[in-house]
Amino acid sequence: xxxxxxxxxxxxxxxxxxxxxxxxxxxxxxxxxxxxxxxxxxxxxxxxxxxxxxxxxxxxxxxxxxxxxxxxxxxxxxxxxxxxxxxxxxxxxxxxxxxxxxxxxxxxxxxxxxxxxxxxxxxxxxxxxxxxxxxxxxxxxxxxxxxxxxxxxxxxxxxxxxxxxxxxxxxxxxxxxxxxxxxxxxxxxxxxxxxxxxxxxxxxxxxxxxxxxxxxxxxxxxxxxxxxxxxxxxxxxxxxxxxxxxxxxxxxxxxxxxxxxxxxxxxxxxxxxxxxxxxxxxxxxxxxxxxxxxxxxxxxxxxxxxxxxxxxxxxxxxxxxxxxxxx
Ligand code: SF4
Numbered sequence: 001x002x003x004x005x006x007x008x009x010x011x012x013x014x015x016x017x018x019x020x021x022x023x024x025x026x027x028x029x030x031x032x033x034x035x036x037x038x039x040x041x042x043x044x045x046x047x048x049x050x051x052x053x054x055x056x057x058x059x060x061x062x063x064x065x066x067x068x069x070x071x072x073x074x075x076x077x078x079x080x081x082x083x084x085x086x087x088x089x090x091x092x093x094x095x096x097x098x099x100x101x102x103x104x105x106x107x108x109x110x111x112x113x114x115x116x117x118x119x120x121x122x123x124x125x126x127x128x129x130x131x132x133x134x135x136x137x138x139x140x141x142x143x144x145x146x147x148x149x150x151x152x153x154x155x156x157x158x159x160x161x162x163x164x165x166x167x168x169x170x171x172x173x174x175x176x177x178x179x180x181x182x183x184x185x186x187x188x189x190x191x192x193x194x195x196x197x198x199x200x201x202x203x204x205x206x207x208x209x210x211x212x213x214x215x216x217x218x219x220x221x222x223x224x225x226x227x228x229x230x231x232x233x234x235x236x237x238x239x240x241x242x243x244x245x246x247x248x249x250x251x252x253x254x255x256x257x258x259x260x261x262x263x264x265x266x267x268x269x270x271x272x273x274x275x276x277x278x279x280x281x282x283x284x285x286x287x288x289x290x291x292x293x294x295x296x297x298x299x300x301x302x303x304x305x306x307x308x309x310x311x312x313x314x315x316x317x318x319x320x321x322x323x324x325x326x327x
Contacts, residue, residue, distance in 0.1 A: 029284075
């Protein structure tokens, strides 16, 4: 790596002539599901006027939420905070069946911004229940996507599995009719280990053809794996409650590279650059590209940045908008 950087904490100590190699991962940032969810709120504002209510953060990014608030969106956590006569959008993470059922009961105008890849998991869950299977759902407790997917099936027919250790504690036998599904934004590596543990303990278990981890999550993790070994530090732009962003930090750390989650350029500390010759930069699926440019600009204030884009794959996925917003 480059020559060690001797600064302590003050920005004035930084030698701006020291080059900083910046490896920018591609793909990074917005996925097709996030693009679609944001466009749904914007189109709903155009079509119905302000305010448009949004149940839960439309995507887990404060910058996105604040931008939409400025355009007239009102964010709430539950439907009982929404007046009956106001339009409401459900977030990209998906909702339990009880939520649209309540909206229909109250005759509300609602638009579902659930990512089509999450909806696909919902349909798989319904099919597995129809076949009489008990679902073992691999995911993180409390995440809205997990709440939404577990809320697609009757209570008692789905169990959450968070770790390999959880598999040993499951109260099932090899005679039980079992299937599994996964959250879309998990660690590819951790999930593979959990699925292997499930298949070891329950050889009869059936699952989807491929795990349900979405293309955007897998691609961003693969891109970090590509750059992390060449970096002294990896910066991931994303929110602490963004599952796919937190997983990107873990991927880099597991490769032995220091990694930090930041929400914006203002989170950067100049002392992080001490002794650092190469930084990797990526962004979770809910972080806009503007935040990436802000980070590059901030680093450029401190060091002579030499940017390289490292592309591991091209993404062309686009999801259609709900017809009620395009008619
Ligand atoms: S991260 Fe994946 S599942 Fe989530 S919104 Fe994006 S494409 Fe959809």
